[in-house]
Amino acid sequence: MASVSLDHALILAAILFAIGFAGLLARRNLIVVLACIEIMLNAAGLAFVAAGARWGRADGQVMFLFVLAMAAAEVAVGLAIAIRFRQSLHSLDVDDADEMKG
Amino acid sequence: MTALFWIAAVVAVLSTLVVVTRTNLVHALLWLVVSLFAVAVVFYTLGAPFVAALEVIVYAGAIMMLFLFAVMLLNVRADSPVKVPGWAWVGPGILVALLLAELVYGLTRTSPSLAGAEVGPGAVSAALYGPYVLGVELASMLLLAALIGARHVAARARDELEAHEAFARGAAAFTPDDATLEHEPAEPAPAPDEEWPPAQTPPASPDGAWEGDA
Amino acid sequence: MLSLLWLIPTLPAAGFVLLVLFNRRLGRTGATWIGAGSVGLSALVALLVCGSFVVSPPAGDAYHQVLWTWLDVAGFAPSIGFYLDAVAVIWALVITFVGFLIHLYSTEHMEHDEGYTRFFMYLNLFVASMLVLVLADNLLLLYLGWEGVGLCSYLLISFWQKDPQNVYCGRKAFIVTRVGDTAMIVGLFLLLTQLGTLQIQPLMHAAQAHWAPDSGVAIAAALLLLGGAVGKSAQVPLQTWLPDAMAGPSPVSALIHAATMVTAGVYLIARTHVLFQIAGDARLVVAVVGIVTLLIAGFSALVQHDLKRSLAYSTISQIGYMFLALGVAGWEAGVFHFMTHAFFKALLFLGAGVIIEALDDEHDIFRMGGLRRELPAVFWTFTIGAAALAALPFITDGFYSKDLIIATSLGSVDGNAWFYVGSIVGAFLTALYSFRLVWIVFFGERHTEVARRPRWRQLVPLYVLAALSIIGGFVWMPVWLGGFNPLQTFLDTALPATEFTGTHAAFADSALAAWITIAIVAGGIAFSYLFWMPWRESTHAFAESPAVRPLTVFWMNDWGFDWAYDRVFVRPIRWLAHVGRHDAVDYIFRGIAWVNVAAWRTLSAGQTGRLRGYVAVAGFGIVLVLALVVLR
Numbered sequence: 001m002a003s004v005s006l007d008h009a010l011i012l013a014a015i016l017f018a019i020g021f022a023g024l025l026a027r028r029n030l031i032v033v034l035a036c037i038e039i040m041l042n043a044a045g046l047a048f049v050a051a052g053a054r055w056g057r058a059d060g061q062v063m064f065l066f067v068l069a070m071a072a073a074e075v076a077v078g079l080a081i082a083i084r085f086r087q088s089l090h091s092l093d094v095d096d097a098d099e100m101k102g
Numbered sequence: 103m104t105a106l107f108w109i110a111a112v113v114a115v116l117s118t119l120v121v122v123t124r125t126n127l128v129h130a131l132l133w134l135v136v137s138l139f140a141v142a143v144v145f146y147t148l149g150a151p152f153v154a155a156l157e158v159i160v161y162a163g164a165i166m167m168l169f170l171f172a173v174m175l176l177n178v179r180a181d182s183p184v185k186v187p188g189w190a191w192v193g194p195g196i197l198v199a200l201l202l203a204e205l206v207y208g209l210t211r212t213s214p215s216l217a218g219a220e221v222g223p224g225a226v227s228a229a230l231y232g233p234y235v236l237g238v239e240l241a242s243m244l245l246l247a248a249l250i251g252a253r254h255v256a257a258r259a260r261d262e263l264e265a266h267e268a269f270a271r272g273a274a275a276f277t278p279d280d281a282t283l284e285h286e287p288a289e290p291a292p293a294p295d296e297e298w299p300p301a302q303t304p305p306a307s308p309d310g311a312w313e314g315d316a
Numbered sequence: 317m318l319s320l321l322w323l324i325p326t327l328p329a330a331g332f333v334l335l336v337l338f339n340r341r342l343g344r345t346g347a348t349w350i351g352a353g354s355v356g357l358s359a360l361v362a363l364l365v366c367g368s369f370v371v372s373p374p375a376g377d378a379y380h381q382v383l384w385t386w387l388d389v390a391g392f393a394p395s396i397g398f399y400l401d402a403v404a405v406i407w408a409l410v411i412t413f414v415g416f417l418i419h420l421y422s423t424e425h426m427e428h429d430e431g432y433t434r435f436f437m438y439l440n441l442f443v444a445s446m447l448v449l450v451l452a453d454n455l456l457l458l459y460l461g462w463e464g465v466g467l468c469s470y471l472l473i474s475f476w477q478k479d480p481q482n483v484y485c486g487r488k489a490f491i492v493t494r495v496g497d498t499a500m501i502v503g504l505f506l507l508l509t510q511l512g513t514l515q516i517q518p519l520m521h522a523a524q525a526h527w528a529p530d531s532g533v534a535i536a537a538a539l540l541l542l543g544g545a546v547g548k549s550a551q552v553p554l555q556t557w558l559p560d561a562m563a564g565p566s567p568v569s570a571l572i573h574a575a576t577m578v579t580a581g582v583y584l585i586a587r588t589h590v591l592f593q594i595a596g597d598a599r600l601v602v603a604v605v606g607i608v609t610l611l612i613a614g615f616s617a618l619v620q621h622d623l624k625r626s627l628a629y630s631t632i633s634q635i636g637y638m639f640l641a642l643g644v645a646g647w648e649a650g651v652f653h654f655m656t657h658a659f660f661k662a663l664l665f666l667g668a669g670v671i672i673e674a675l676d677d678e679h680d681i682f683r684m685g686g687l688r689r690e691l692p693a694v695f696w697t698f699t700i701g702a703a704a705l706a707a708l709p710f711i712t713d714g715f716y717s718k719d720l721i722i723a724t725s726l727g728s729v730d731g732n733a734w735f736y737v738g739s740i741v742g743a744f745l746t747a748l749y750s751f752r753l754v755w756i757v758f759f760g761e762r763h764t765e766v767a768r769r770p771r772w773r774q775l776v777p778l779y780v781l782a783a784l785s786i787i788g789g790f791v792w793m794p795v796w797l798g799g800f801n802p803l804q805t806f807l808d809t810a811l812p813a814t815e816f817t818g819t820h821a822a823f824a825d826s827a828l829a830a831w832i833t834i835a836i837v838a839g840g841i842a843f844s845y846l847f848w849m850p851w852r853e854s855t856h857a858f859a860e861s862p863a864v865r866p867l868t869v870f871w872m873n874d875w876g877f878d879w880a881y882d883r884v885f886v887r888p889i890r891w892l893a894h895v896g897r898h899d900a901v902d903y904i905f906r907g908i909a910w911v912n913v914a915a916w917r918t919l920s921a922g923q924t925g926r927l928r929g930y931v932a933v934a935g936f937g938i939v940l941v942l943a944l945v946v947l948r
């Protein structure tokens with residue numbers, strides 16, 4: 001079977017990252033923001049795996065594993081914060097948290 | 103393999119686009135699950151079946167479930183009123199386009215093809231128990247920290263809620279009296295508002311504090 | 317005895333210091349004793365010192381006492397020293413003696429005033445400064461006294477400081493004299509840099525030695541000093557402050573603005589007469605200033621309604637006579653007129669003070685009248701003063717001094733017919749306006765009732781000054797009356813005698829010229845009687861008639877000087893201050909601050925507090941950095 005080109009995998013990762021970033025900038029719902037962060041992390045992991053596959057080593061997958069662990073941890077805390085956020089500000093609009101204004 | 107790769111890639115990109123643009127939160131999350139599945143397939147085509155499985159189990163399975171649980175707990179309305187207007191995408195769009203252009207340009211200087219060989223779970227595990235064992239320990243500590251932290255953050259939320267409800271309950275039967283006022287500890291008591299939380303019968307269990315309208 | 321010279325200015329200065337330090341604790345009695353007593357003691361010492369000087373004059377007809385060196389910078393070392401010669405003797409005696417009489421008068425005149433102690437404080441400081449001025453042996457110390465009297469004049473004119481009008485008058489006096497003072501200090505700079513010293517006697521010698529007659533620098537220095545003299549002595553064109561200075565209490569007007577401070581200019585010119593002898597053109601300017609001033613002020617005095625203002629204009633006019641005398645090198649005549657003028661002008665002002673007090677602060681002469689029987693003592697003394705002012709022949713001192721000046725204006729080598737005619741006309745005017753006051757205030761029907769009468773402390777000075785106004789002239793009789801002139805002999809020791817060598821000298825010195833003067837004066841008195849006694853209504857009608865009224869108003873407003881100064885100087889400066897009130901230079905600094913604040917506002921606007929904004933900025937940064945990395 002023909003192998004997948006590294007370029008393409010990396011471009012895919014870049015596109016996914018870009019979409020996640022755009023969503024992060026444009027969306028105001030806190031949960032969606034967290035989801036976009038997950039998208040970006042996932043894209044980064046994809047890049048790692050593709051790089052590891054290029055050299056035929058396990059290192060890329062190991063990095064992906066760590067990224068995964070970190071993403072999980074981050075989601076857990078992030079969602080807890082989202083709950084507190086909702087409780088204090090009574091909305092899930094990220095723009096409502098502007099006490100650092102000025 | 104490359105055909106599979108391309109199909110999976112297109113699915114991933116399209117579903118990610120949908121995720122970012124849906125106003126319905128649960129729909130967006132479900133589309134994210136689809137995207138993650140597609141990326142898992144991509145992993146498989148890259149010769150990394152282990153991480154493909156991990157992607158499905160952990161990412162699509164655990165993390166997205168966590169999201170959906172949170173959404174359920176937060177009682178978010180299905181169609182949130184916050185709609186992103188069309189022109190709000192212009193700025194991020196331009197910025198992201200620039201970013202993408204740079205990334206693509208930077209990543210495609212050389213174009214070697216892939217080794218093609220499959221790197222299975224065995225090799226990964228050997229790496230994990232080998233040179234990356236420290237990383238594994240650290241990752242586990244990170245997870246522990248996240249676990250405890252998330253519990254604490256959420257617990258405080260619950261405590262505040264209970265205090266609030268107790269006050270709401272007590273305020274109805276409380277007649278202001280100068281003598282007792284002096285003995286009152288200076289507790290910031292937020293004025294009870296209609297939205298959150300509504301004055302209701304106290305929940306039976308201390309954990310079920312999320313009832314009522316939001 | 318002569319070594320007590322330094323006490324003369326020091327005693328009033330000590331009085332001032334004591335009054336300042338122990339203001340509260342002294343009370344009325346203490347202030348009276350210290351205030352009037354210090355000047356009285358000083359008068360006593362002056363009498364002793366000057367008596368000793370006259371009886372047994374020291375070598376060189378001058379006594380020089382140096383106390384210490386004031387400063388010593390680059391070879392310039394003025395000293396605190398006093399110099400007593402004939403001129404200084406006359407001035408010192410007048411200042412201390414007339415000053416003491418006025419202090420005595422003030423103890424009763426100001427007794428109901430709440431600023432009683434403050435008044436004596438300022439008066440003592442004034443007397444001390446004036447004495448420093450006349451006794452100084454160098455021009456810098458003289459200038460110290462000069463400034464001191466200027467300060468006291470300001471303080472005392474605006475004594476009743478609660479009324480802003482009084483403060484305005486004080487300020488006006490200070491600022492106008494300041495113009496003169498600036499000219500004077502420039503003159504002092506010129507003298508110092510050109511001749512190397514400011515000690516008066518060495519300076520005069522140096523000027524005579526180094527400067528050719530009529531040289532530009534001599535004329536410049538003399539004119540600059542004249543500028544100072546003109547300011548302080550209220551001559552044209554800086555005479556506008558003196559009529560307004562009448563806002564101060566009457567003793568102040570008597571002491572400062574009649575007898576002493578305004579004569580400081582005369583003193584200065586007499587002291588530096590060598591300079592003026594060298595600079596003939598400057599002398600001419602002095603004479604012209606004198607003649608112009610005496611005529612202008614004479615006409616103005618004729619139409620005033622306010623009693624003190626009328627006397628103020630007469631002061632300006634009489635000092636014009638002194639300047640005229642100095643200008644035609646009649647140095648001694650000028651000093652003589654100063655002495656007689658001090659007596660009768662102080663008398664007139666003190667009398668005016670009594671009248672104003674008696675009529676409960678009434679200043680308008682047309683609301684007085686018929687006071688002859690109510691205040692007889694004042695009537696007689698005031699009339700004697702007015703007679704002296706008018707130069708009533710033979711029995712008043714004013715006659716002798718004024719006649720001397722009139723003769724000198726024609727007979728001196730610098731004299732000419734114009735000066736003579738002008739001074740004759742001036743004498744006629746003087747007689748006219750001085751007796752006008754007498755007729756209007758003391759005769760006719762009473763318009764205001766007498767509220768209080770003077771007592772001995774106010775009356776005794778009036779008597780003493782009236783006596784002096786009569787006998788004071790007998791120290792220098794003209795030749796055709798016997799020529800008894802001890803004063804002239806005395807002054808000859810310090811001042812050069814006038815050269816009576818003008819083209820009409822013989823005529824000027826003759827009895828005929830004197831009889832002409834007598835006739836003019838008598839005519840003036842007679843006409844003033846006619847105008848303001850039997851023909852009063854027609855005189856008033858004439859003055860109010862549409863043809864004459866503008867002239868009357870013009871004279872009353874000091875020939876438009878105030879109006880002119882207001883338009884030319886005061887308003888433009890006010891406009892400039894108004895326009896520049898935002899301080900253009902300040903704009904630069906405010907601009908810097910403004911830029912900073914604007915930058916802060918702009919940057920703060922970027923701190924929205926919103927997460928997405930910050931992420932966008934971070935993203936933008938990433939794009940930039942990546943661009944650098946990728947494109948390198």
